[in-house]
Structures are given as C-alpha cells and as structure tokens.
Amino acid sequence: MVFSSFNESQLIGVRKDVVRFDKGDNLVLKTVDQLATSKAGFVDLWTEMNMRPALPLQTSSGKCVNPLPILPNPLEDFPRSPDPFGVSSTREMMTAPLQMQDNPMVSRMRPSHIDSAFGSGFPGDLQFPSFSPRERSSQNLQFIPDSSGGGAHFLPNPNIASDVQSTGFNSYQKEDDDNSWSTGQLQELLDFPDGVPAANDQMGASTEVMSSENHVKRIGWRELAEDLYADPMEANWNEFLAEPNVADPQPKNPLLWEDNHVTLSRLWKLTVDLCSAFGIHLILRSSGAREIFDEVAQSSSNVIVHQPQIQQQPSSTQSREVSVTASGNTANTSSGAQSNKPRMRWTPELHEAFVDAVNQLGGSEKATPKGVLKLMNVEGLTIYHVKSHLQKYRTARVRPESSEGNAEKKGSASEQVSAVDLKTTMVNDNRSISITEALRMQMEVQKQLHEQLEIQRKLQLQIEEQGKYLLQMLENQNRMEKEKLKSLPEGSSAPTDKSEASELDPPRAGAGPSTSNQAPGESSHGSKGKQKIADTDLGMDDQPEAGGSSTPPMKRARTDDSFH
Amino acid sequence: MKFGKRLKKQIEETIPSWRDKFLSYKELKQLVRLISSSSGNKAESDFVSLLNSEIDKFNSFFMEMEEDFIIRHKELQQRIEKVQKSWGPSGTHPCGLTYKEEIGRIREDIVNFHGEMVLLINYSNINYIGLAKILKKYDKRTGGVLRLPYIQKVVEQPFFTTDVTSKLVKELESTIDRMFPAEASGGIGRGRKREKQEEEDHIALLHTRKRETAEQVGVGEGIFRNTVAALLTMQEIRKGSNTSSQNNNHLSESDHLIQSIHLNFPPVPIL
DSSP states (O other), X not given: OEETTOOGGGSSSOOTTTEEEOTTSOEEEOOHHHHHHSSOOHHHHHHHHHTSOOOOTTOHHHHHHOTTTTTHHHHHHSOOOOOTTOXXXXXXXXXXXXXXXXXXXXXXXXXXXXXXXXXTTSOTTOOOOOOOOBOOSSOOEEEEEEOOXXXXXXXOOTTOOSXXXXXXXXXXXXXXXXXXXXXXXXXXXXXXXXXXHHHHHHHHHHHHHHHHSOHHHHHHHHHHHHHHHHXXXXXHHHHHHOOTTOSSOOOOOHHHHHOHHHHHHHHHHHHHHHHHHHTOOEEEOOSHHHHHHHHHHHSSOOOOOOOHHHHTSOOOSOOOOEEESOHHHHHHHHHSTTOOOSEEEOOHHHHHHHHHHHHHTTSTTXXXXXHHHXXXXXXXXXXXXXXXXXXXXXXXXXSHHHHHHGGGOSSOHHHHHHHHHHHHHHHTSTTHHHHHHHHHHHHHHHHHHHHHHHHHHHHHHHHHHHHHHHHHHHHHXXXXXXXXXXXXXXXXXXXXXXXXXXXXXXHHHHHHHHHHHHHHHSOHHHHXXXXXXXXXXXXXXXXXXXXXXXXXXXXXXXXXXXXX | OOHHHHHHHHHHHSOGXXXXXXXXXXXXXXXHHXXXXXXXXXXXXXXXXXXXXXXXXXXXXXXXXXXXXXXHHHHHHHHHHHHHHHTTTOOBOTTSOBHHHHHHHHHHHHHHHHHHHHHHHHHHHHHHHHHHXXXXXXXXXXXXXXXXXXXXXXXXXXXXXXXXXXXXXHHXXXXXXXXXXXXXXXXXXXXXXXXXXXXXXXXXXXXXXXXXXXXXXXXXXXXXXXXXXXXXXHHHHHHHHSOOOXXXXXXXXXXXXXXXXXXXXXXXXXX
C-alpha cells in the first residue's frame, strides 16, 4: 500500500515499525511478512490513522486509510470553487433525472441503463436521458446485433440551451445508417432491460457469497475500489479548485480556469469524439422520454440500440419471438452483404432455437443455413449469422473432445486420448485419486477465481452507478438553487445565499455519518463499497456540496431499495 | 507491482491465442504521456481512437468466445445426457470407450471448459481495470472529465457484460457436482477447514501427477496455471493497492493456498 505524496508531519505518530518511506517519499505499509516479524499489528496502525484530524483532500492517504470519519471533513475545507466549465449553465440543462429515481428498477441498475453521463464539465448541450422503464410483457429471444465503430450523427448546435440530449446508447456501427425508428424499436428502448432481475439475482447471490466469505476479503475489495478511484478525485479537486496550497503538485492545466471557452471547446471536441466512437447521437428533445424517440424517428439521424442486458434475460419461455432492437442493422447487414460487420451476440436461448432447427433439418451436416434461418424465424437474424454459427457448431460436434481444448492444445485428439488413458490407468493405482482430486482442486481454484471476479465486477458497477447518481443529484441541487435564486427578488437573494451556504456545511458533515450509517442496513460488501463510492464521487464533482439534507435520506432510501 | 507489469504477466501466462487480445496498456500510457497541455489535440484524439479500437477488439473477441462457449456448453450437456442414458449399466459404447473413460473425459472437459470461461471473465475484468486506470491517468494529465462518461459506456459494452458466461459457469458447477461422485470429501463444495487439509494433500498429489504426466501438458494444466496466475494477480492488486485491513492478515486462507500452489508450479508460458 502506498500513500503518495504523503506529508509525514500530517500523520500523528508514524510507526516506523509499520511503515516506511520509499524512494519517492511515499509512505509504504510494510508487507504482511515484514509485519509478522515485527510486533506491530495492522489494528494499531488503523487506530492511529483514525485518530488523525481531518486532512485536506490532497493527501491521498487520508482517503485511503480513513474513509469513514475523515473524508467528509476535507470537503468542508474547500470553498466553493469557481465554476470553470460554466457548469451552472449546464445545470439548468439537466431536466428531470428524478424521473429515473422514482423507479426502483432504475435505481438498482443504473449502469445498465442507457444513460450517459458526460460529466458536469461538458457544455450545456448534453442531458441525461430519463427513460421511464416499463415492464416487459413477454420474454423474448433477444437478438441484438452489434456493430462496432462509430458513425456519428449529431446536430451540432452547442448553443441551444436545455434541449440537446445524448441518447447514450451503445451503438457501435461502422457505417452510417439511415434508419428511422419503428414503434417496435421504441418499445424495446423504453422497456427497461430485463437483465436487471437476472443481474440482481446475481447480486443477491454474490452478497450471499460475501457473507460467507472471509471478512477480510470484503475489505480487500473496498480498498481495491479506493485505489482505483481515489486518485482521480484528488486530481480533479486540485485542478478545479485552483488553490495555491495544493500539496500535491500537478501539471496545472492553465486552460481549466483561465480560459473557459477554450476548455469548453476542447471538451466539446472530446464529446464529439466519444459520440462518434460509440455512435451516440445528440438529438434535440423537448421533454419526456417518449418524445426523444419520436423526434429521433423524425430526424434523419439514426440511433442503434445495443442493450446487452436484454438478451441476457432468463427467458424461460422458449418463445421464438425475437425483437430486434435495431432493424437498421439488419438493413445494413443485407446491404453490406459480404461482411458480418454488425456483430451478433448469441444467447443460449437463440442457440437452443438454432439447434432445434438444425435437428429438424436432419442434423448439422444436412442442415443448410437457409433452411435453418427459415425455421428459426428470428427477426433480424441473417443468413450470415446462421452460416458462421453453423460452421462453429459443426466444428464443435465433429471433435467434441478436442474442441474443448481449442487452439492451445498441442496435439490432436490422440494426445488427449492418451492423457485420458494414462489417467484411467492411474485410476487403478492409489495415485488414481489424484486425478479426480487434481481435477477437483483445479475446479476449486477456478471457482474461487470466478467468485472473486463476480464480486469485483459488482463493486465496479456500484462505483460507477454511485458516481452517476451523485453527479445527477448535484446537478439537480445546483439547478434547484439556481431556480431559487432566479425566482427570488434581488433583495432577498442574499439571505437565501447565506442560508444555502450554511446548509452546505451540515449536509456535508451529515453526508459522512449518514453514509456510514447506511452500513448496517446493507450487505457489508455493498455498504463498504458505497461508503467509499460516496466519498469518491463527492470528490469527483467540481462542486464541493454534498447535496442538501434531503440527499442522505434519499440516498439511504434508494440504496435500501437497491439492496434491500 | 504496477498494473502494467501485472497485466504483462497475465498476458504471458494466458492462453496463447488470447495474448494479443488484451488491453494495450503500455501504448495508451505512452499516448497519455505525449499529451501536453498546450497542443494535446493530436495525442488526445489518438488516445481516444485507440481506446475505441481496443474496446472494439474486446467486444468482438469476447462475443466470439461467448458464442463458442454457448455451443460447447450445449454439446457437453448432450454428451452427459448420452452417457447417463446409454451407459447406465456401464456397458460398452460401440466405439470402444468404456463408461469410465468417457466419464473421465467428460469430467476433464468440464473442468477445463469451466476454467476457460472463468479465464474469459478474468480477461474482461482485467481489461476493465486497465481501462479505468488509463482513463484515470488521462484525466489526471489533461484535467478532462473523460473518465466518468467513458467508463459508463464501457460498463455497458458486451465484453463487460459477462452475465451469460457467468451463468454458464454456474451451470457447469452444478453439473460437475453431479458428475463427480460424492467421494470421501463429499463433493466439490466442501467446508473450508477440510478443504485446506485436503488441498494441501492435493498439492502434493498434483506434484506427483505433474511429474508423471509431464509430457502430457494438455490444456488442463495450462488452464490451471493460468487460473492460479489470475488469482494471484487479483490478490496482488488487492494487496498492493489498498490499506491494510483491521485484521492482522488480509490474505485469506485460500489466498495463501494459491500462493503455495504458485510456488509449486511456477508459471510457464504455454507454448
């Protein structure tokens, strides 16, 4: 563990038997082994760290070591920063992300949502789309064609206030599409990805796993998150605040606070790049989620939806109905006949249908792509998809043993057979147990890795989700404040400011304890991630507010929703 | 150890055909370094375009593998069904394989298949971490706010949505519990205490097995080694990057086990 740019004097009583400074004057915690030899324990170090007074945020150690009591405090130390990006103007552009929050489903799986949060710093042309998710009535076999690359269509009118919104769809299409939306597609878009339940099941499963896991592991993941996301906050804070006492010298970007206009254009360019990368289309919208798509349909720009969550629904009903979320892709595929460019994502259900069709046609050798395609009767599926899939299928069937090993197998099936032979002969010895046991062990190790990966993934998703949420909350807060200010006559604006300003400190302090209060109410793994996330993303924003006093209770409610 | 090095190690130890599918972390880092505050335009756009092409790479590779997995999974299930049906009375299959042999093969295949899928999820994960880190560096360097929105998009990408593969993995795990007769140790999912003792024995046995089947370096061992290496990397990421926990030892029992396995089987690149 390394605390970078750590100012030794800021630490009360550095224990030399626990920490040391490396070449870069970084505080390094001694390894487990080193500590084992010394008598120092981690517990002691923790206690000491915790007893330190609040450190300014620049000290990364303060964050890493002591997330709970200390982190909220540094936020108090920061004055309101100047708004380098004209964020205040951006704020009013954000309309009704609250819509999303009403829906518990939304709050649960934000990252899976089509949202794109382009950060507060972007010029006031982006909005967070707010969709009203709807229940999917029937389970469908989902065919989601994927295309990679990005043709960008956006209506470049950065100065239009309040109405430009990025759809935030994941579309990676290589060529420009000229597809208009059909109602069916809109339906797909507006339906909330039913991958949520599936994902939530997994989340539930993982929390079960967590509770049975070693306590230590949980902490490990939280701190992994800390490390991953600790530093950018630091960086951003320093740059946004332009404080002279920045302890951690960073390459100050003069553009940031000296030339807002240049920054805006840079960011705008970045936005454009991003959009083109993902084929995100910035569109004009009036209000409401529905209208977005209506307008999109009307406009010539096209949007391709890729909702990977949808296809992962536990579709128990083996319905043959497949909704293609982007018929545009199909059009592309057929027009760009040679290439398989829009990459299709096969699902187990689709494969079932495929196998059924193949069997009906007499087996993998007899079946033709055309026949299979017809039998499957899946909208949006092209013959090229079926062709390539059939090829793979045939390969897998012909040599089921060797196909299990793929390319990395050195020899042919014969080697495999001989290995098995050896093992089976060994079955007769005492050492035979070793084969099965060896396999078991391998399995155990693999299982472990899988568990850990799941946990890590959930954590990562949570972090991003929280970041987005907090950002939106802050935008909302600012927007509401601005409106307040506007509506008030000049004379009373001063006291309002004061009251708002004074509100800032308590909520900030309140955010800390209230955040930590969430811990008991949730799964430990989730809560620990949250605490850090809260801190992390509070730091990430360019406004040092922690939100109004309504935020913590709201947040608690939301997370209770999410995590029961 | 820095992430770049860890990633490199992972790449070295991974399945050979996967090696060029990982994140070009070093390259991206170099681009970030090139970005200067004054005229960062070209470097920045290079960076972003490289990022995008990397993501494309991940996506197509991942989806390709996923498709393969789905097919193989089904095939495996069919094999198992066939074995259970036609060879119940432990007769002989027409092609001469005995029941035991086929079961043995199926078991091995299941375990290896399981391992490969898990390694794919690991692939996804480590690339994500790399992306997050490189975006962090980028933001730090440019003062930009690329990270947050970009990572939101990443999270939605196919290569990161590993649900299907994960589900297959879990299904395999339940399948294998049926395939492995409940012997002395009582199946795959055992208690931790017994596990440790047994696994220590297994290490020794594995050692023996390795020596005896040295020339049979098949997929299984390679995958096993990869998995161990992956676990170690994750361990290191956890250990090296975070604060110590309140407990004395933040490495769990299983972590130590993995380390000891690692020592016994120094990872050798699969050729």
